[in-house]
Amino acid sequence: MTYPAGDPNFSGARMPAIDTLVSRHERAAFLLEQLAGDLWRELTGMRVDTTPALRIRAPAQSVRSQTTELQTRRTRVHDMQRTGDGTRLCTVEGIFWRLPEKAVPTPVPGQPPPPIQWPSPSSCGMPTRCRVRGGCVRTAPRSRRRRTRCSVGSPRTAYAKVTEDSGNGHYDIRYDVPMLTQLYQGSDLKQWEAALAKRSARNDWGKLDPQNPMALWAQRNRSSSTPRCPRPPWKVNPRPATPVRPPGPPPSAPITPTTPTPRTGPSPTPH
């Protein structure tokens, strides 16, 4: 068998082909997962033996784990291609970028580092307080809970992120969280209302030319028809909207200092 890179022990990936491989494998993983569920459901509905559906689960799981490993390798190849360093082998078929045997996740600038996979104590059959060398980490229950709680995707950090990099002081609606979240209650509404009252007093609606028979009818019969909704609708017993506060501790809670007052020892500075 002729090896594409010449050397049978050379391990590497070719650039456009590995992208197609990873995307196709991702799609295959998704398809197999859906297939396993759908097939099981159909076979159960027909009261037929569901062994084929259960047997498809194993390839589906392995394809999914292969996909994650391939994605790691693809990220590494992209990184090497972007920075330009890394051993490459130019052949007739294309440029092969050398990859290590093990798929170690590459840190990509601009993205947070991949989460550290702590071995869970439940994965091994030993009791939690065990001292297995190189195996599970001996942790107290409280520290394990703290480690597993992740604050990356919580709303508080998302809100903080938007206001943090707020365009260097220049206004941009992308960083205007109250505007984006419909909290804006500015003075423009009053100006608009005043202009509306002036127009309706003079019955001057500008150069309105609707040509829509429904609009024309409504204009002619505005006073005669009893409208379901009163005019103006915003002046009838408005229910004040509950203000949307960004997530955080309520301001009414008394801020008690939890840190103890420091007790300084004798000053080391010589007088």
Place this chain on the structure above:
Amino acid sequence: MTDGAYEEAKRAVERIQRLSDDCWHALDASCQAMDDDAWVGPVARQFHHALRSGRRELQAQLGEAVRDARAKLATMPGKP
């Protein structure tokens, strides 16, 4: 009553056949990409081998599911 059950079973068999047809070639594209030497090396060869056996297993199980469903349909009392 039995006609309704038979029709329902026939529709289920058609659905299973369609599932099988849709997913028959699910792993073919990845196998082709690996044949085009997207990733080479000893680990890649193992992956290619595992991919081919996974594809064979998938197609075998899909065929068996369709066969079982059709056999079940054949045993049911059909339309007069």
